[in-house]
Amino acid sequence: MKYSVVIVEDHILLSQALSGLVNGFAKFKVLYICKNGKELLTRFKDPKNIPDVVLMDINMPIMNGIETTAALKEQYPQVKVLALSVEEDEKTILKMLRVGAKGYLLKDTEKSILENALVEVQETGFYHTKDVTNLLLGTLNPKKENTVILKDREIEFIKHACTEKTYKEIANDMCLSPKTIEGYRDSIFEKLNLKNRTGLVIYAIKNKLFIP
Amino acid sequence: MKYSVVIVEDHILLSQALSGLVNGFAKFKVLYICKNGKELLTRFKDPKNIPDVVLMDINMPIMNGIETTAALKEQYPQVKVLALSVEEDEKTILKMLRVGAKGYLLKDTEKSILENALVEVQETGFYHTKDVTNLLLGTLNPKKENTVILKDREIEFIKHACTEKTYKEIANDMCLSPKTIEGYRDSIFEKLNLKNRTGLVIYAIKNKLFIP
């Protein structure tokens, strides 16, 4: 009996191609393909649709890999998630692992490595490349305290700040006093160690609070 | 006899997966795979390695799809190039077609469409989706006068403006008077119809003058 795999990937061509690859592996077969996390969760409502492993892309519209993996961890902890991405962004990888992915694979890998990763994940419970383990070791070092928490209201303000509006206009749009807005700004500058609005805009874009 | 296809794609997993897909098509077989344009050109020195169609990714390190396609057009005009990309960026698509690609395919497509595109390209010489032809029509329309010309010095200034530096500091870094910098700023605001520095930053990022 082969292990079942579900592919979640928004680029249809890649998902179909991957599907062919996986079906070529001795121990695995593809159950079905989804275009995003939302679709996956809908499918899971029927227990027959729950596979052994989910091969999950991270960058997806509607419901991305991180949200989806978190939801799976919550509702279907027995399903093993193998993350797949072009992203080498440290934070993204860590986020993905933190919400419960069992492994992380760059798209830039050999198919034999994919097969190996699937086997490892299924049989030993996890799989990590040397790169990722190095990354993990790096984060154990005593630097990181970048866990800055931004409140909803502050995030909303930041989005407004990424426009040509003045603070006065932003205050107006958010139905607050300009002074309150300045308070948000000051505390954000403090928390994120920024010097001025330009820095804030760059931060917002880097962290995808605002997509230009 | 099947038509021969070469795949040029830096993500190995995708290239192998695509390879499987193409080999599954009735009329095509994969000759070999390359990781970038440079490798492809090296291979082409042996005439046995010249295929009917090249399936080319656009975003690659070392030698990207546009450069490579231009080189092929020059040296091996009989080889048909089918471009493949996630990019929907108008300019990129047009560049690719301008240097001689016979067709343009988004990665977000069905495998049957890929097969169809290959057939069309091989047998009729070109293939375009409705999206792309619409795009082409769009560029013929008489709207565009967004061809604002920014001077080198201004572009350099803009990059500096996308940081937390004050204008005074930027002036210092560029070895100019603060007043000159203000002059650049004013004329850029005028040309691009911007209200303040925040707008400039957003513009710079949208137009890839600055990558955050």
Add this chain to the structure above:
DNA sequence: CTTGTCGTTGGTGGTTCTACCGAGCCTAGT
């Protein structure tokens, strides 16, 4: 009841940014 925190708002003073105007200098074209 007291303490503390959070979200809100106001004040003051200084720095930076923006708009508009003018003036040399150099280069290219006439």
Add this chain to the structure above:
DNA sequence: ACTAGGCTCGGTAGAACCACCAACGACAAG
């Protein structure tokens, strides 16, 4: 030689931005 236009730099005034401090009501915890 003259002129036009581009690049550079300076002045002024006002708006926007930034830092720091204080305070009030609400609300939860002790």
